Amino acid sequence: MLPAIFLLLACQLAGEAIHRLTGLALPGSVIGMVLLLGWLALVRRETPRLVAVTGWLTAHLAVMFVPAAVGLIDEGPVLSRYGAALLSATLVSTVMTIVVTALVFRWALVRFVAVDPDAPSPTAKQGSSEEAAR
Template identity: 45%
Template structure:
């Protein structure tokens, strides 16, 4: 499990570093996940080695939402003031996520049919 945590932290740190150096308007952990995805694609066997520990982390993922819930309750007045912008951004990002997921699934199923 330590290998998995170390791998995740290394890629999160790389993502944070890239965001800081380049000034990207994207959170560092998102960049880190994209870097990790690329690394997992290049190193085929690594995903199988990380999977058991990653499954354990996902099983306890609800604990990671506690700080976000506290932040929402602390800044409730700001959320009440900005509710429309928040609603629009949530709806648009959900729509974009659905479209991107559908396109990726279509692409992966086409790749699978072609035998790659």
């Protein structure tokens, strides 16, 4: 378990170092995820160990929000000045994400699932089988 945790932390640290040294517009954590993806593509034996660690991290995800929430306390003046704008931007982006996800899902259903327009719907099949049973 420790080697998998070390791998996660090493990728994040390397991503942060690359971000600071190069000044890329990507956050260090995103660069670290790309590095981790590349590592997993090269070294397939890491996957089972990472599954156990990421399962544990996901199960205890709520604990990881505590430092971020405590960090917000230090930003009281900024939040009082820009809080309404931040809240509205968060709400608008959440709604937009839900709408775009739904539209992409509908597009993917039409594009990748072969649907026969002449085939009866599942409810029609159910109704006809009930009539046949009578």
